[in-house]
Amino acid sequence: MKVTLPRIVIAGTHSGVGKTTIVTGIVAALARKGYAVQPFKVGPDYIDPGFHSLAAGRPSYNLDTWLVPEEKLAYNFSVLADTADISVIEGVMGLYDGGAGGVSSSADIALRLGAPVVLVVNAQSMGQSAGAVALGYKMFNPQVHLAGVILNRIGSDRHAEMTREAVESVGIPVLGIIRRNEQLQTPERHLGLTPVTELSPEEVIEQMRAVMEVSIDWDQLLQIARSAPDIQSDWRPDVAAPMDVRIGVAQDEAFSFYYPTSLSYLQSQGATLVLFSPLRDRSIPENVDGLIFGGGFPEMFLEALTDNTCMMESIRQAAAKGMPLYAECGGLMYLCRELRGFDGRVYPMVGVVPAVTEMQQRLQRVGYVTATARRDSVIAAESMQLRGHEFHFSKLVPDDADAFPWAYDLQGTRQRESHLEGYAEGNILASYLHIAWDGNEAAARHWLQSCAAYRMR
Numbered sequence: 288m289k290v291t292l293p294r295i296v297i298a299g300t301h302s303g304v305g306k307t308t309i310v311t312g313i314v315a316a317l318a319r320k321g322y323a324v325q326p327f328k329v330g331p332d333y334i335d336p337g338f339h340s341l342a343a344g345r346p347s348y349n350l351d352t353w354l355v356p357e358e359k360l361a362y363n364f365s366v367l368a369d370t371a372d373i374s375v376i377e378g379v380m381g382l383y384d385g386g387a388g389g390v391s392s393s394a395d396i397a398l399r400l401g402a403p404v405v406l407v408v409n410a411q412s413m414g415q416s417a418g419a420v421a422l423g424y425k426m427f428n429p430q431v432h433l434a435g436v437i438l439n440r441i442g443s444d445r446h447a448e449m450t451r452e453a454v455e456s457v458g459i460p461v462l463g464i465i466r467r468n469e470q471l472q473t474p475e476r477h478l479g480l481t482p483v484t485e486l487s488p489e490e491v492i493e494q495m496r497a498v499m500e501v502s503i504d505w506d507q508l509l510q511i512a513r514s515a516p517d518i519q520s521d522w523r524p525d526v527a528a529p530m531d532v533r534i535g536v537a538q539d540e541a542f543s544f545y546y547p548t549s550l551s552y553l554q555s556q557g558a559t560l561v562l563f564s565p566l567r568d569r570s571i572p573e574n575v576d577g578l579i580f581g582g583g584f585p586e587m588f589l590e591a592l593t594d595n596t597c598m599m600e601s602i603r604q605a606a607a608k609g610m611p612l613y614a615e616c617g618g619l620m621y622l623c624r625e626l627r628g629f630d631g632r633v634y635p636m637v638g639v640v641p642a643v644t645e646m647q648q649r650l651q652r653v654g655y656v657t658a659t660a661r662r663d664s665v666i667a668a669e670s671m672q673l674r675g676h677e678f679h680f681s682k683l684v685p686d687d688a689d690a691f692p693w694a695y696d697l698q699g700t701r702q703r704e705s706h707l708e709g710y711a712e713g714n715i716l717a718s719y720l721h722i723a724w725d726g727n728e729a730a731a732r733h734w735l736q737s738c739a740a741y742r743m744r
Contacts, residue, residue: 289519292368293512296329296404297437298378298393300420304409305439307335308471309463310377312499313508315342315492317373319500325371327364329396330379331655331676331721333544333582339377342492346547350376352391352399353655353674353700354546355726360399361520363548363725373512382406382424382431386655387700394431401516403434405462405508410450411440418453425459434511437463437503462511463503470494525728529557530735532742535575539564541592542617544582544721552725556735565621566591570601577611577665577738578602580618582721586646586681589626589634599637606639606715609744611665611737614717616679619709620644622717624686640710640717641686652677654702658695658720664711665737666730673730675722683708683719694718714741 297313299306310326317324326339326347331354339347348367352360368374378393379385382404385392397404406424410417417438425433436454441447441464451461471494534553538545542565550560561572566588571578585592592599602622606612614622624638627645656677660667667673677697685691694709694716709718714737724731 289517290365290369291517292365292374292515293372293509294368294374294376294400294402294515295434295508295512296376296378296393296397296400296402297407298382298397298404299380299407300409300424301381301384304407305465305471306377306407307338308495309407309437309439309465309499310335310375311338311342311492312495313503314339314375315496316500316503317375318343319496320505322372323370325368325374327367327374327376328379329376329393330385330391331678332379333546335377337543338488338492341488342496348548349546349723350396350400351723351726352395353386354391354676354723355548357399358522359725360396361518362522362524364400365518365520367548373509376400376402383427390655390700394428397431401518403432403511403515405435405437405511406433407437407439408454409440410438410446411442411467414446414449415453417450418457421454421459422457425457433459434514435460435462435507437461437465439465440467441465442467460507461504462507463499465498465502468498471498527556527732530732530739531557532576532735532738533559533561533572533574534738535561535563535572535578537565537578537580537618538562539566540583541566541585541588542581542583542621544615544617546723548725549723552723552728552731553735556731558735558738565598566595569595569597571598571605575610576742577613577734578605580612580614580621580717582616582618585617585621586626586628589628589632592621592636593634602637603639609714610741611734612639612715612717613665613734615721616719619683619717619719620681622715623683626681639715642691642710643684643686644681645684646681649680651679651682652699652719654678655700656697656720657700658697658708658718660695660711661693661707662711664694664716665714666716666734668733671729671733673720673722673727675720675727677719677721679719695720
């Protein structure tokens with residue numbers, strides 16, 4: 288399959304240069320101009336795509352060659368971008384940063400998709416050096432098509448002129464000059480940006496759109512996106528017999544970390560997904576065959592979660608009946624016996640995992656991992672391997688560490704030693720591991736079979 292899909296990657300020199308603000312504003316401005324814009328985010332980010340989606344009026348999707356096998360990338364992108372006039376892909380961290388060896392970096396994704404790159408440079412406190420920075424990123428890997436630069440946090444007309452001249456003197460066009468504007472800052476906390484599910488972000492997105500509309504050379508940007516070569520993809524999905532199951536998915540402000548294509552994959556395999564809110568609903572949905580608790584920020588909603596005793600009792604009863612429960616990160620924290628918040632107070636949680644999670648002031652683990660199942664569970668047979676991602680500020684403290692049924696040995700791509708992680712006992716699997724079901728098809732099938740077996744019982 289060969290298709291023509293205008294596309295562009297907007298990457299940064301490093302984290303914190305303003306990529307999300309600029310991409311969100313560009314997406315919103317293009318949508319206002321009448322273009323069908325398909326946003327994407329490189330890497331395992333859950334929060335940035337929320338801003339993209341509101342700006343574009345359509346879901347934003349993750350592009351990742353660790354969570355999902357690299358041979359699927361071009362096909363998945365082609366399907367997701369098929370109805371768009373242009374795809375805008377926000378990078379992750381710096382242009383060449385990713386897992387070990389640069390796996391799933393912005394540059395890696397751009398090369399695999401044949402997408403031109405626009406580099407965001409934070410030019411604050413910088414003059415002629417802006418040209419050296421841009422040239423260095425271009426020459427580091429000449430195979431990456433660095434097609435332009437956007438200069439951010441410019442302080443004056445003279446500053447704009449100086450930095451533009453420096454970048455263009457090394458043969459790289461400047462596609463945008465963004466003035467310093469503190470009003471464009473988006474709220475942040477311990478895991479990065481605050482999710483749109485907890486904000487009313489329309490006003491700040493409108494500000495981003497207004498700034499980008501007058502700051503970007505739209506003719507050049509669109510010309511670069513349209514210059515991307517046709518995409519060739521020979522991969523095709525396998526067709527399996529559908530599994531007729533109903534799965535409850537916890538989704539609200541406290542549990543919002545889900546990859547859209549991951550949930551869509553379960554639906555493509557026959558699952559009906561029923562959303563519910565542990566914050567507001569009184570019980571789990573009726574007639575479901577399994578429950579999924581995604582990641583999120585339960586630590587920011589401890590009073591409300593604790594007060595909803597009816598929901599927690601409903602989950603306990605479902606677990607006692609043998610219903611499969613699968614939880615990631617924030618979901619793990621919710622299913623534990625207690626959660627100790629940042630304030631040191633202890634809050635009772637569901638209690639089907641015999642452990643406490645404790646919030647820490649410092650990041651505990653982050654990065655791509657390979658998980659090897661230590662025992663059979665609702666998503667994996669013993670010794671099965673899964674690929675995923677960790678990112679958490681809390682730590683898991685088992686009630687009895689010696690007898691605790693650890694779910695996985697986790698090996699990070701940047702770590703020499705593996706570590707024990709997660710809880711797997713009977714019908715419950717809860718861990719810090721985030722996975723994409725479409726990247727772990729065997730695990731997805733195992734999970735659906737667990738739910739189907741419960742349905743038959």
